[in-house]
Amino acid sequence: MADPSTYRPAPGAIPEQPGVYRFSDQDGRVIYVGKAKNLRQRLNSYFADPASLHFRTRTMVMTAAKVEWTVVQTEVESLQLEYTWIQQYDPRFNVKYRDDKSYPWLAVTLSEEFPRVLVGRGPKRKGNRYFGPYGHAWAIRETVDLLLRAFPMRSCSNGVFRNAGQVGRPCLLGYIDKCSAPCVGRVSAEEHREIVEDFCRFMSGQTQPVIRRLTAEMKEASAALEFERAARLRDDLGALQRALEKNAIVFMDGTDADVIALAEDPLEVAVQIFHVRGGRVRGERGWVADRVDEGDTAELIERFLLQLYGDAAGADATPEQAIPREILVPALPPSVEVVSDLLSEQRGGPVHIRVPRRGDKRTLMDTVSRNAQETLIRHKTKRAADLSTRNRALEEIQEALDLPSAPLRIECYDISNLQGTEVVASMVVFEDGLPRKGEYRRFVIRGVDGQNDVAAMHEVITRRFRRLLDDRLAMQEHGDGTGAEGALLVDPTTGAPKKFAYAPQLIVVDGGPPQVAAAAQAMRELGITDVALCGLAKRLEEVWLPDEDDPMILPRTSEGLYLLQRLRDEAHRFAITHHRSRRSRSMVESTLDEIPGLGEVRRKALLAYFGSLKKLRAATVEDIAAVPGFGTKTAISVKAALDAKPVRESVNTATGEIIEG
Numbered sequence: 237m238a239d240p241s242t243y244r245p246a247p248g249a250i251p252e253q254p255g256v257y258r259f260s261d262q263d264g265r266v267i268y269v270g271k272a273k274n275l276r277q278r279l280n281s282y283f284a285d286p287a288s289l290h291f292r293t294r295t296m297v298m299t300a301a302k303v304e305w306t307v308v309q310t311e312v313e314s315l316q317l318e319y320t321w322i323q324q325y326d327p328r329f330n331v332k333y334r335d336d337k338s339y340p341w342l343a344v345t346l347s348e349e350f351p352r353v354l355v356g357r358g359p360k361r362k363g364n365r366y367f368g369p370y371g372h373a374w375a376i377r378e379t380v381d382l383l384l385r386a387f388p389m390r391s392c393s394n395g396v397f398r399n400a401g402q403v404g405r406p407c408l409l410g411y412i413d414k415c416s417a418p419c420v421g422r423v424s425a426e427e428h429r430e431i432v433e434d435f436c437r438f439m440s441g442q443t444q445p446v447i448r449r450l451t452a453e454m455k456e457a458s459a460a461l462e463f464e465r466a467a468r469l470r471d472d473l474g475a476l477q478r479a480l481e482k483n484a485i486v487f488m489d490g491t492d493a494d495v496i497a498l499a500e501d502p503l504e505v506a507v508q509i510f511h512v513r514g515g516r517v518r519g520e521r522g523w524v525a526d527r528v529d530e531g532d533t534a535e536l537i538e539r540f541l542l543q544l545y546g547d548a549a550g551a552d553a554t555p556e557q558a559i560p561r562e563i564l565v566p567a568l569p570p571s572v573e574v575v576s577d578l579l580s581e582q583r584g585g586p587v588h589i590r591v592p593r594r595g596d597k598r599t600l601m602d603t604v605s606r607n608a609q610e611t612l613i614r615h616k617t618k619r620a621a622d623l624s625t626r627n628r629a630l631e632e633i634q635e636a637l638d639l640p641s642a643p644l645r646i647e648c649y650d651i652s653n654l655q656g657t658e659v660v661a662s663m664v665v666f667e668d669g670l671p672r673k674g675e676y677r678r679f680v681i682r683g684v685d686g687q688n689d690v691a692a693m694h695e696v697i698t699r700r701f702r703r704l705l706d707d708r709l710a711m712q713e714h715g716d717g718t719g720a721e722g723a724l725l726v727d728p729t730t731g732a733p734k735k736f737a738y739a740p741q742l743i744v745v746d747g748g749p750p751q752v753a754a755a756a757q758a759m760r761e762l763g764i765t766d767v768a769l770c771g772l773a774k775r776l777e778e779v780w781l782p783d784e785d786d787p788m789i790l791p792r793t794s795e796g797l798y799l800l801q802r803l804r805d806e807a808h809r810f811a812i813t814h815h816r817s818r819r820s821r822s823m824v825e826s827t828l829d830e831i832p833g834l835g836e837v838r839r840k841a842l843l844a845y846f847g848s849l850k851k852l853r854a855a856t857v858e859d860i861a862a863v864p865g866f867g868t869k870t871a872i873s874v875k876a877a878l879d880a881k882p883v884r885e886s887v888n889t890a891t892g893e894i895i896e897g
Contacts, residue, residue, distance in 0.1 A: 240297045244283045250276040255307040256317045259300035266325035268296050271314040275305050292792070309576040319542045330539070342367040342376050344436055349425055350397070350418045351391040351432045354379060367439045367513075384414040386450065386472035387435040389428065391415065413468070418547075448474065492564040495600055498536060499608035501801070505536060507611035508604050509544075513560070515801070522611040533538045538569030541589075545579055559583040564592050564601055616635055616802070625795055626669030632796030633742070636788060639768055643742035644668055650746040650807035651681070651689045659684055661696040662811035665740070666803055673884070676810060687823045692756045693745060697758040704739055705762060730746070740767060746804050748773040748780050748787075756782035834874065841865055842874070853878055 255275045259268040261864040272278035274666055282303075286294050295525040305481055308314045347363025360366055384391060390413070392407060394402075400406050400419040408416035418428045438446050454469035492513050501508040508522040545559050546736075559579055569575050572589050579587040592598040630642040637643075646666045665675035679699065684691045697794045747750045752771035759769065768787075771780040777797065778787035845863045846852040852860075860871035 240283050240286070240300075243300070245279070246305065250279050250305070252276045254305045254308055254309075254311060254314050255305050256314050256321065257303060257305040258321060258327070259296060259329075260304070261299055262301040264302075266327050267299060267671055268327050268329040269318055269321045271311075271313065274851060279303065279305070280853065285550045292329070292858075295577040295789075299329075311571055315542060315571065315574055317390070322543075334752065340376060342380065342439065344432060345431070345524065346781045349430055349722035350390050352392065352397075353381065353384075353435065369669055377636070381414075383438065384409070386446075387414040387431050387438065388414055389431045389435055394418075409424065420761065455546060458773070467724075468539070469567040478828050481651065484557060491562065491597075493564055493597075493603045494560050495597075496537070497566055497604040497608045498533060498613040499538075500536070500607070501805075504612065504615070506608045506615065507540060508608035508611060510604050510607075511560075512600075519608070523608060524612060524615045532567075534567040534570055535566050536565055538571060538575060541565075541575055541579070544892060545582070559587060561585065563587065563589045564597055565589060566601065566605070567591065567607060587757065626799070628794035629669055629799040632790070632794055635794045636766055636790060636796060637742070637770060637781070639741065641741070643740070644766065645738065645740045646742045646803060647700075647740040647742060648744040648746065648803040648807040649693065649700075650804070650811040651692045651696070652808075653687055653692075655878075659687075659692055660811060662807050663696070663700065664807045664810050665801065666799070666806075671806060678810070689747065690750045693747070693751045694754040694758045696744075697743070697755045698762065701759060701762045701764050701767075704764075742770070742798060744803050744807075745769070745808055746774075747771050748778070751781055752780045766798045770800075772800050777801070824873055832869070837868070 249640075252482070254267065254273050256271045257275060257279060258266045258270075260266050260372075270278070272792075282289075282293065282297050289297070293448075306317065308317060321327075338356055340357050341360065342353065342355055343360070344353050344365040345363065346365050380391070388409075389410065390397065396407060397419050400410075401419075403472045404420055406417035406420050406422070408417065409415035410420070410422070415421045416428060416431060417427065434446060450469055450473050454466050454473065456777075457463075457466035457469060495510040495512060497508050499508075504524055506522065508520070510520045520814050541563065559582060563579075568589065568591055571715050576587055579589075592601045617849075627642075630644070633639070634642045644667060648664050650662050650668075652662070659681040661679040661681055663677040663679070679696045679698075681692045681695055683695050718812040743755065745755050748771055752769065755771075756769055759765075759767065766835065769782055773780060773787070777790075779790060779797075779800065780787050841863055842860075844854065846855060857868065857871045857875050858867060860874050862867050863871075866873075866874075
C-alpha cells in the first residue's frame with residue numbers, strides 16, 4: 237500500500253472553495269469521489285495520523301496514489317459533479333445502491349395508435365407510461381384483470397391484434413367485455429384512447445372522478461329504464477372497488493411521496509422504499525448494498541437520493557413521474573436544502589424532503605423500516621444458511637487467528653447493565669457456524685460494584701471456566717460419567733458432555749483491549765491454555781488479540797468477520813433480553829414492597845400473573861382482584877398505591893432506550 241505522505245498536496249495548494257475531489261490508485265483508477273464545502277479542510281483530514289482514521293478511510297488513503305479536485309461555485313454544482321463522477325468512474329470505496337432483481341412495472345404504450353396495457357420487467361422504453369414498480373407481478377396482473385372490466389382497453393400482443401383484424405373476429409376478451417375490440421372496429425381510435433386515458437388517470441390516483449362519473453351514468457341508465465347498461469356499470473363500479481381494496485388508502489389528501497428507510501450494520505445497509513401516488517402505496521422496492529465508507533445515516537440518505545433520482549430525466553419516465561413532490565426519510569441529508577433544490581430543478585416543481593414525526597406518515601415510515609429490517613435479516617439468514625459459506629468463514633478465522641484447526645465451537649460473551657445496576661452477562665454458542673441455542677447461558681454478576689464491564693467480564697469468564705474444570709475433574713474421578721452425587725455429566729442419549737463440560741475452541745468477547753485483557757487474565761489464573769481468545773470492538777469492527785498493541789483488520793468482505801459479527805450481535809441481543817426481564821421483575825418487586833399489607837406470597841402471585849410493572853399499572857381493580865388470593869379490598873389498595881407512585885424514567889446506557897420505573 238502507498239504512504240499517504242508521498243502524494244499529499246503541498247501546504248497551501250488546496251483551495252478553500254467548495255468542490256469535488258477524487259482519489260486514484262497507482263493504475264489511475266478512481267477509487268473514491270467526495271464533495272466538500274471547504275476542500276482544504278476536508279482533504280487535510282485524510283492526511284492526518286492514519287491511526288486516528290476510520291478503518292475504511294485508512295484503507296482508502298493507503299490504496300490511493302493521487303488526489304485531484306475541481307472547484308465549483310455552489311453546493312448544487314458540487315452535488316451534480318459528484319454524482320456524475322460516481323456514475324462515470326464507479327469508485328470502489330463509494331457506497332453503491334444496486335438492486336438485486338428486476339421489479340415488475342405496469343406500462344401503457346401511449347405511442348401506439350391503439351395503446352395496450354402490459355406488465356413487464358427490465359429496461360423501459362420511450363413513449364410508454366409506467367406505473368410502479370410493484371413487489372409482485374401476479375398482484376398487478378390481478379389488479380389489471382379487475383380494471384379491464386371498467387376500462388376495456390387493449391391488452392393483447394401485436395400479433396394477436398393483427399390476426400383478429402384479419403379474420404374479423406375479436407379474441408376471448410372482446411367477447412367477455414374485457415376489451416372494447418378496436419381490432420374489429422367496435423370503437424374508433426379516438427374512443428379507445430379516451431378509455432386508455434381514463435385508465436391512466438385511475439392508476440395515477442385520480443380515482444374519485446372516475447367513480448363519480450360511472451355512478452352518475454349508472455343512475456341515468458336506471459332512470460331511463462336501461463337496466464342492462466345500469467347493471468353493467470354497477471359491475472364496473474364493483475370491479476373498481478375491489479381494485480382499490482388491493483391498494484389500501486394511506487393518506488386522504490392524495491399525497492405523492494416516496495417513503496425511504498434504512499436498516500444498517502457495519503458492513504451492509506438494507507434499503508426499502510414505498511412509492512405512494514395519489515394517497516396509495518403503488519409499489520415498493522427493497523435491496524441490500526455494501527457499506528464501503530464510514531458515512532452515517534444522513535450521509536447514506538443523501539447519496540441514495542442522488543443515485544435514485546439521478547436518472548429521472550432519462551428514458552424511463554418524465555421527471556414529474558419519477559420524482560414525487562415529497563420524500564420522507566429517517567434522517568435529513570447534511571445538504572438537505574441543496575438536494576431539495578437540485579431535485580426541484582430536475583422535476584420542474586417543488587420537492588420537499590422531510591422526516592415524519594407523527595400521524596399516518598410516521599406510521600407508514602415505521603412500516604417501511606420494519607420491511608428494511610426484514611430485508612436485512614433475510615439477506616443475512618440466506619447467507620448464514622449456506623454450508624460452503626460457513627466453512628469458508630471458519631477457515632478464514634482459523635487462518636487469521638493462527639489456530640491449529642477450524643473453531644467448530646465458538647462462545648461469545650457480552651455484558652449488559654443499567655447505569656451500574658442489574659449487571660448481567662450472556663454466553664452464546666455457535667457450532668459449525670450456526671447458533672446452538674440450547675447451549676446459551678445467562679449470568680447475574682454479583683461481585684462487581686457499579687458500571688465496570690472489565691471486572692464483570694473477568695468474573696463471567698472465571699465462572700465459566702471454573703465450572704469447566706470442575707466438570708472435567710468430576711468426570712475423571714467418576715469414569716462412569718456421573719458426578720459425586722450421581723448426577724449425569726453426559727447426555728445419556730448422545731454421550732455429549734452436559735452444560736459447561738464441553739470446551740470451546742475459541743472465545744469471543746464483545747469489546748476491545750480492556751475486555752480482552754480481563755478475559756485473558758481470568759483464563760491464565762485458571763490455567764486455561766488450550767482455548768483461543770479474541771475480542772470484536774464495535775463500530776470499527778477491529779479484532780483484538782491478547783497482549784497485542786494493534787488490532788487485526790479482517791477484509792470487509794470476509795466471511796470470517798461476518799460470522800464474528802453475528803456472534804457479537806447475538807450475544808448482545810441475548811444479554812439485553814436477560815437484562816430487560818430482570819429489570820422489569822425488580823421494578824415490580826420494589827414497587828410492591830412499598831404497598832402495606834402485601835406479603836411475599838401475594839407479591840409473587842402478582843408478579844407471576846402480570847409479568848411486568850407496565851402491565852400491572854395498566855390493570856384495573858377487577859383485573860387485580862382476579863388474581864388468585866386477592867379480593868376487591870386488596871386490589872383497591874394495590875391500585876391506589878400504584879397510581880400514587882410517580883413514574884420514574886432512566887436511560888439504558890447500552891441501548892439508549894427510556895425505561896419506566
